[in-house]
Amino acid sequence: MIENSIEKIPDVFLQVPMVNFILLATILFLIGVFGVIIRRNAIIIFMSIELMLNAVNLLLVTFSSYNSDINGQIFVFFIMAVAAAEVAVGLAIIVMIFRNIKTIDTSLLNKLRD
Numbered sequence: 001m002i003e004n005s006i007e008k009i010p011d012v013f014l015q016v017p018m019v020n021f022i023l024l025a026t027i028l029f030l031i032g033v034f035g036v037i038i039r040r041n042a043i044i045i046f047m048s049i050e051l052m053l054n055a056v057n058l059l060l061v062t063f064s065s066y067n068s069d070i071n072g073q074i075f076v077f078f079i080m081a082v083a084a085a086e087v088a089v090g091l092a093i094i095v096m097i098f099r100n101i102k103t104i105d106t107s108l109l110n111k112l113r114d
Helices: 011-015 018-038 042-066 071-101 106-113
Strands: none
Touching: 018 042, 042 071
């Protein structure tokens, strides 16, 4: 007998409704958006961007698990790799900005034009 390649949804996911995952991801994403809009510290802005990426990852894993499809989970690994590269480059830029103007306040970045 050949078994069906599509497996059943794990029982752990059936205990928690999908709506809870969607609400959690929405709240995390909104916290990240407000962090990017309101805060002026460059490190907090990068942390907020990472929070938004993790909210998207949570949704991808949720939908992938509920649909018994692994493609969403594979896509999460690519997002994590891009996020790691973004953090490395972003922190290098922040260090160089701090060396030049002695602050990481994004409202003072117009000093770099001089």
